[in-house]
Amino acid sequence: MQEDGKARFAFGEIMVHQLSSFLRQTLPRVPDWIVFDYAAYWAPRVAAEFGVPCAHLSIFNAAVLSFIGPSASLMGCEGVRATPEQFMELPEWVPFESTMFYKPYEARELFKPCVLPDASGVSETYRFGRTLEDCQLIAVRSCPEFETDWLHLLGKLHKRPVIPVGFFPPSPPESETDAESESRWRSILQWLAKQKPESVVYVAFGSEVKLTSSQVHEIALGLERSQLPFVWALRAPADSHGGPAALPEGFEERTQGRGLVCLGWVPQARLxxxxxxxxxxxxxxxxxxxxxxxxxxxxVLMPLLFDQGLNARNLVERKISVEVPRNEEDGSFTGEGIATTLRLVMVEEQGQPLRAKAKEYREVFGDEKLHDRHVWEFLKYLIEHRRQQA
Structure with missing residues (x-):
């Protein structure tokens, strides 16, 4: 992590020079805005030298950003959180009740890489606080149809415009025309075509974090015990040194015909x-x-890092979803817990309200026209408040 801090500091210095050089080349007509994501905390400082305003486009939703807190707290001033335990409760600046906070194992895993200073002398939270403090506008990947209260709170915390830009939902997948791609996925699509409607569970855990071999083992046991059809996009575990995942002995034979394990990249949106x-x-x-x-x-949610635990609490609180049971001290889970949760959500009568709620939220999350309108409103704001050129 110390080496990461040194590398990030060096990268930031390089980018300061690059952005400054670019803006100098655009003189006398510099860009109207600079829009950037995550923690490019160096960008607003450079942009200000040329009189260019900055908009931070957040990869987090408004609820997560509000929990993360105001800039002063992030930069070590008023409201600073100095222990992992302070992330295990709702912060004082949230004026309404919520269960959206970290579990003990999540808070401890988050604390060192994000809150403690690295080799550059500052922390990841400081960089993020600097980002939010120095930009003129915060754009959020969300919409008021989903989280009005959190968007309102976020504006109060940062005392600057907060504009929702919609969810950027995926467009309907187009049919594959490339012969190699079609050949690669034809067998999977043929298998899916033989399954009953809404019967298959898709399993994937993203690309940022790799599971351990023991976690892969428990997930496999859970899928087997659930007796549900499944498609599992499986990546090599972190401790496999690039080798294939070690599935439980006989797993693929016992689940043959009922489940598919896909190694590497898969066309997730299409599946x-x-x-x-x-x-x-x-x-x-x-x-x-x-x-x-x-x-x-x-x-069905099994958060692994950063904002994912907060996202999970948010959806559970709204009765949209459920989490896989975990040991709150070490984060461990069991195959039995996965199997029970999957069956609850997929087939059991008790899970019917969850299935109905998911279909209800499709009207918000999947409304492309709604989210296109939010994007246009964001662009309209940028146009109306653009820098006045000399």
Whole structure:
């Protein structure tokens, strides 16, 4: 992590020079705005030298950004959180009740890489606070139809315009025309075509974090014990040194015909949109949640890092989803817990309200016209408040 801090500092210095050089070349007619995502905390400082305003386009939703807190707290001033335990409760600046906070194992895993200073002398939270403090506008991948209260709170915390830009839901997948791609996925699509409507669970945990071999083992046991049809997009575990995942002995033979394990990249949007898909076991990344709910799929959540735990609490609180049971001290889970949760969401009578709620939220998450309108409103704001050129 110390090496990462040194590399990030060096990268930031390079980017300061690059952005400054670019803006100098555009003189006398510099850009009207600079829009940037995540923690490019160096961008507003450079832009200000040329009189260019900056808009931060957040990859997090408004609820997560509000929990993260105001800039002063992030930069070590008023309201600063100095222990992991302070992330296990609702912060003082949230004026309404919510269960959206970290579990003990999540808070401890988050604290060192994000809150403690690295080799550059500052922390990841400081960089993010600097980003939010120095930009003139915060754009959020969300919409008031989903989280009005959180968007309103976010504006109060940062005392600057907060504009929702919609969810950017995935467009309906086009048919594959490339012969190699079609050949590669034909057998999977043929298998899906034989399954009952809304009967298959899709399993994927993103690309940012790799599971351990023991976690892969428990997920496999859970899928086997669930007795549900499944498609599992499986990546090599973190401790496999690039080798294939070690599935339980006999797993593929015992699940043959009922489940598919796909190694490497898969056309996720296309698979999720298939009529046979009935649920999504995911890491609770915001993009994956949007993909699932845009199609009306109930999501089973197993968060792994960063904002994912907060996303999971948010959806559970809204009764849209459920989490896989975890040991709150070490984050461990069991195959039995996965199997029970999957069956609850996919087939059991008790899970019917969750399935109905997911279809209800499809009207918000999957409404392309609604989200296009939010994008246009964002662009309209940028045009109306653009820099006045000399």
């Amino acid at each position: 999720l949109a298939h009529p046979s898909m009935g649920g999504f076991l995911t890491h609770a990344g915001w993009s994956s949640i949007i993909e699932g709910l845009a199609l009306g799929l109930p999501v």
